[in-house]
Amino acid sequence: MSDRIFQKLNILADAAKYDVSCSSSGSNRANKNKGLGNANQGGICHSYTEDGRCVSLLKILLTNHCIYDCAYCVSRKSNDIERAAFTVQEVVDLTINFYRRNYIEGLFLSSGIFKNADYTMERLVSIAKKLRLEHKFNGYIHLKTIPGASDELVHQAGLYADRLSINLEIPTKEGLKLLAPDKNREDMIVPMRYLKNEIIRTNEERKIIKSTPTFAPAGQSTQMIIGASGESDKHIIQTAQHFYKNFNLKRVYYSGYVPISYDKRLPEIGSAVPMVRENRLYQSDWLLRFYGFNADEIVNDTHPLLDLDIDPKLSWALRNQHVFPIDINKADYNAVVRIPGIGVQSAKKIIMARRFGPLRIENLQKLGVAINRAKYFITCLGFQQIYADKSGANIKQYILAQSTSKYIKNNTQQLTLF
Amino acid sequence: MLKTLIYDGTWPGLITCVFCSFEYKWQIETIQQNNQNIQSGLFVTSETVITDDVKVKRVLLGLEKKIGIQGIKELYYVFLSELKNMELLILRSIVYYFKPNNKPNLNYANDDILQIKKIVKSVSRERHRVKAFVRFQKMKDGLYFANLEPDFNVLPLIVNFFKDRYADQKWLIYDLKRNYGIYYDLEQITEVKFSHTLDKNHVSIQLDDDELHYSYLWKNYFDAVNIKERKNTKLHVKSLPKRYWKYLNEKKLL
Ligand code: SF4
Numbered sequence: 304m305s306d307r308i309f310q311k312l313n314i315l316a317d318a319a320k321y322d323v324s325c326s327s328s329g330s331n332r333a334n335k336n337k338g339l340g341n342a343n344q345g346g347i348c349h350s351y352t353e354d355g356r357c358v359s360l361l362k363i364l365l366t367n368h369c370i371y372d373c374a375y376c377v378s379r380k381s382n383d384i385e386r387a388a389f390t391v392q393e394v395v396d397l398t399i400n401f402y403r404r405n406y407i408e409g410l411f412l413s414s415g416i417f418k419n420a421d422y423t424m425e426r427l428v429s430i431a432k433k434l435r436l437e438h439k440f441n442g443y444i445h446l447k448t449i450p451g452a453s454d455e456l457v458h459q460a461g462l463y464a465d466r467l468s469i470n471l472e473i474p475t476k477e478g479l480k481l482l483a484p485d486k487n488r489e490d491m492i493v494p495m496r497y498l499k500n501e502i503i504r505t506n507e508e509r510k511i512i513k514s515t516p517t518f519a520p521a522g523q524s525t526q527m528i529i530g531a532s533g534e535s536d537k538h539i540i541q542t543a544q545h546f547y548k549n550f551n552l553k554r555v556y557y558s559g560y561v562p563i564s565y566d567k568r569l570p571e572i573g574s575a576v577p578m579v580r581e582n583r584l585y586q587s588d589w590l591l592r593f594y595g596f597n598a599d600e601i602v603n604d605t606h607p608l609l610d611l612d613i614d615p616k617l618s619w620a621l622r623n624q625h626v627f628p629i630d631i632n633k634a635d636y637n638a639v640v641r642i643p644g645i646g647v648q649s650a651k652k653i654i655m656a657r658r659f660g661p662l663r664i665e666n667l668q669k670l671g672v673a674i675n676r677a678k679y680f681i682t683c684l685g686f687q688q689i690y691a692d693k694s695g696a697n698i699k700q701y702i703l704a705q706s707t708s709k710y711i712k713n714n715t716q717q718l719t720l721f
Numbered sequence: 722m723l724k725t726l727i728y729d730g731t732w733p734g735l736i737t738c739v740f741c742s743f744e745y746k747w748q749i750e751t752i753q754q755n756n757q758n759i760q761s762g763l764f765v766t767s768e769t770v771i772t773d774d775v776k777v778k779r780v781l782l783g784l785e786k787k788i789g790i791q792g793i794k795e796l797y798y799v800f801l802s803e804l805k806n807m808e809l810l811i812l813r814s815i816v817y818y819f820k821p822n823n824k825p826n827l828n829y830a831n832d833d834i835l836q837i838k839k840i841v842k843s844v845s846r847e848r849h850r851v852k853a854f855v856r857f858q859k860m861k862d863g864l865y866f867a868n869l870e871p872d873f874n875v876l877p878l879i880v881n882f883f884k885d886r887y888a889d890q891k892w893l894i895y896d897l898k899r900n901y902g903i904y905y906d907l908e909q910i911t912e913v914k915f916s917h918t919l920d921k922n923h924v925s926i927q928l929d930d931d932e933l934h935y936s937y938l939w940k941n942y943f944d945a946v947n948i949k950e951r952k953n954t955k956l957h958v959k960s961l962p963k964r965y966w967k968y969l970n971e972k973k974l975l
Pocket residue numbers: 369370371372373376377378379380414415416
């Protein structure tokens with residue numbers, strides 16, 4: 304038993320943990336060669352850390368040596384920390400042995416940049432290749448695309464990985480220039496665009512030639528750090544929407560900045576991680592992806608910051624009272640799903656159930672609607688809207704007064720999506 | 722006359738009961754498994770139902786037309802929940818399903834249907850958790866072994882998942898609560914039963930030489946990825962309920 308491998312794992316898992324994505328979903332790679340593993344479309348969390356986050360993948364850096372000096376990153380070259388590097392074989396052994404014991408769904412491999420972008424990317428790709436070809440490994444592989452890596456290497460990565468990601472990290476160009484002077488947006492966007500086009504091209508090809516090899520079947524994702532560069536929620540959500548639309552991203556992740564540096568450009572060590580704000584951003588992200596909202600409806604020039612005390616959907620409803628009340632028994636799905644207190648699941652159930660007869664408040668309750676919130680915005684059988692003339696501020700007061708503390712205190716930790 | 726039906730405790734057995742209650746227009750008071758203490762009221766006669774595949778097939782075919790495979794799967798989940806009176810709930814719903822109506826299993830306003838959806842949700846959650854929380858230990862002879870005590874009888878629901886995933890290793894998952902396991906020998910799945918209670922010490926002697934190494938590496942990894950500035954015990958315990966901890970090496974090892 305070598306102690307060094309324990310040390311390496313400590314250092315390189317610790318350095319990788321600020322990448323919040325741990326998703327193993329979106330791929331359904333089958334185990335067709337009687338090899339090891341497969342990918343589960345919905346993803347699986349095999350454990351949860353004490354901070355409540357899902358542990359699905361073995362998430363490590365190949366190395367934390369880095370030639371760059373991004374202010375917000377623990378691995379920046381000017382930081383005086385212990386450095387380590389795995390060998391290719393060590394990463395392969397850890398992945399296979401963890402996987403066989405059902406600890407993980409697969410590997411999420413990232414790295415500091417050593418020598419140059421291509422040199423680093425080549426190592427990452429060689430590990431994925433070895434797992435796939437030599438070990439017949441069909442589990443999930445997420446590789447980080449190194450900004451500035453050549454098309455050829457990015458292409459190879461797509462052949463072996465399920466998902467690829469490049470983190471934007473800083474939502475605005477100006478912020479990036481200030482905090483990561485060695486980096487530029489363009490180096491990130493070029494491979495992103497290349498991947499997007501390749502994914503579209505291979506999907507088209509597969510429609511004609513079935514045997515076309517898969518190419519990054521779980522798509523690409525990115526991450527933005529929240530609260531490190533003074534950006535507004537408007538910047539973040541607009542950027543997210545831009546990347547969803549123009550780069551077909553599967554996910555955008557938001558990572559509340561954890562202070563790790565005495566650098567004057569950044570929040571000081573000991574300041575709180577903006578977890579409520581992070582949660583509101585995830586809720587907004589859901590509104591973009593599943594609720595048919597446009598970024599402008601959530602944040603805009605007159606309303607550039609998200610409310611921290613109420614969720615963005617309720618906030619939108621209170622600013623748009625002219626849309627309400629909505630008749631539960633008549634309105635179409637798109638309108639129903641926008642009502643506060645009704646989620647995607649209950650909206651679908653409503654549409655299904657009302658075919659068997661008009662719904663009353665009691666029925667809605669059983670379908671999982673949060674009546675406490677929905678009642679200000681709906682009409683249904685036996686229930687007329689009596690709050691329609693109340694102001695948004697009044698209704699907000701009523702709802703907050705009734706809610707549990709999670710909507711009132713800004714620093715509570717227990718948060719849920721809607 | 723009210724009747725108590727007694728069946729063999731299997732899914733086909735229960736479906737045979739459903740058939741009989743339709744065919745003979747019986748009024749059912751309770752449905753009980755033959756390994757339980759049979760209880761019946763004063764004015765109730767009991768009837769032992771013999772499982773009959775032909776009858777089962779007829780019920781399931783009819784049901785499939787009404788509620789599809791998905792609907793039948795839901796009833797099977799309710800059966801595996803082993804909840805008290807789940808037999809009657811299944812019977813009542815099937816009676817309801819056979820009434821003329823369009824896609825009746827989507828009528829969320831009906832109390833029984835809601836109840837079924839709720840149970841299906843709990844059983845599915847347990848199934849999902851077992852998929853996630855099984856921790857194999859490698860034995861000297863190459864077998865990957867895991868044991869657990871799920872709340873519901875979910876092993877039948879995870880067989881295919883593990884078979885597809887771990888196609889190139891021998892494995893055994895054992896339900897200590899119900900005292901049976903599923904074993905994969907690289908070719909096929911068999912149901913197995915230990916003849917004596919599991920001896921933990923005996924198991925630990927048989928572990929592969931590398932087993933502890935990897936188990937500790939995993940625990941090590943688990944601790945390293947935690948961000949202590951974000952500590953959230955409530956969420957941690959909600960996602961990873963304490964009753965599973967004794968099976969999770971990352972929570973159990975020191
Ligand atoms: S390039 Fe990546 S690893 Fe290197 S300092 Fe910047 S963020 Fe950190």
